[in-house]
Structure formats: structure tokens, C-alpha cells
Amino acid sequence: MKATTIQTYLFDKRHWNRTKAKAWLKRHRKVAGFIDENGYLHARQIDPDLFDRRSFRTIDLDLARGIKAVVGHLHASHQVRR
DSSP states (O other): OOOOEEEEEEEETTTOOHHHHHHHHHHTTOOOOEEEETTEEEEEOSOGGGBOGGGOEEEEEEGGGTEEEEEEOBOGGGOOOO
């Protein structure tokens, strides 16, 4: 099974504002630039053009706190070697 990578974190605006979401991202050492869209604050981590567009899925990271993530498969040329 191919590994997925988080492309964007989604913060439900009913639970989060920019200040709180930015603090969460900082604690978890993530990028904190935001796009405000469809009831969510989007914190993009990686350019979506680096992913296979057909691989994107949204997953719940913490349903009670309103945190989701968009994950996908990076194109082979952008994968991190382990």
C-alpha cells in the first residue's frame, strides 16, 4: 500500500479561529498559512500540484475538536526516501 502525505490541515471554524489554529500548528511544527473556505480554515502544507490529483482524501484527525486533513499520494519524483 502506498503511503499518504498530509497536504492540508482543515480546522472547523465552529471550533477554531486563526489564532488557536496557528498555535496548534506551531505546537505540531507545521506551516501556518491560511485560506478561509467553506466553514474551514485551510492550512496548506504542500503544494497540491506535487500530488496525484486522483489520490486526495479527507480524513478526520480529531472529530471532537474539528480537525481534518487532506491526504494524498505524492508524485514519485517528490517522495521522500526513507
